Amino acid sequence: MEMNNIPEMFQSKLRLMIISALIRQPLSFSALRQLTGATDGNLSVQISKLSEAGYITVRKEFAGKKPLTTCELTPLGRYSFRQYVELLNSILQGE
């Protein structure tokens, strides 16, 4: 089957969790850390990868004097996730 078509970006549990969380609404770094339970370093790296892949946008600003990082799913990210789920569905159906 199309196992080879599984996009790079979905081959990591953490990235998958991040994308899943962002399906509903944009979230801050802290919120993602709490939802995923990931370490800061790992989360930071995987966010960068998703961003470089164009799956999410990362906005940085200062909330008062402290940095605030907000992540949001892009249309491409959303679309790719849908494709991925469809692929899994089709695999499940034998096709």
Add this chain to the structure above:
Amino acid sequence: MEMNNIPEMFQSKLRLMIISALIRQPLSFSALRQLTGATDGNLSVQISKLSEAGYITVRKEFAGKKPLTTCELTPLGRYSFRQYVELLNSILQGE
């Protein structure tokens, strides 16, 4: 003498060091930390006080993805420091 006129802002060794360092040119938080040897917390607090007093300006931006804080002496800060030195001089001369 005018001992009572010693401005609040010059009654802390750390603030004095910060202002002295900024006389020549603007400096980053890190540079100030290195020059003064102060702890992060203390430096941060004293920078805020100098800023609130209008003696320095504090600019925040992202250098790449990391925060960068730059401090610069204001005309008021420079003027006040001059006044302070003059005051000390006059005290030294018996007023």
Add this chain to the structure above:
DNA sequence: TAAAGTACTTTATAATATAAAGCATCATGG
């Protein structure tokens, strides 16, 4: 002079990023 009030300093913790080191997995060549 003991108790209070002020202000500075240290320490701990929070928000993120990067680099280095550790691990696991997968492909290769003997």
Add this chain to the structure above:
DNA sequence: CCATGATGCTTTATATTATAAAGTACTTTA
């Protein structure tokens, strides 16, 4: 088939700053 690498994720340590809490010192004041 097994030792070697190449990849890539994860953890750990460290870097930038900020804030809150706790410690310390000095100065009033009753």
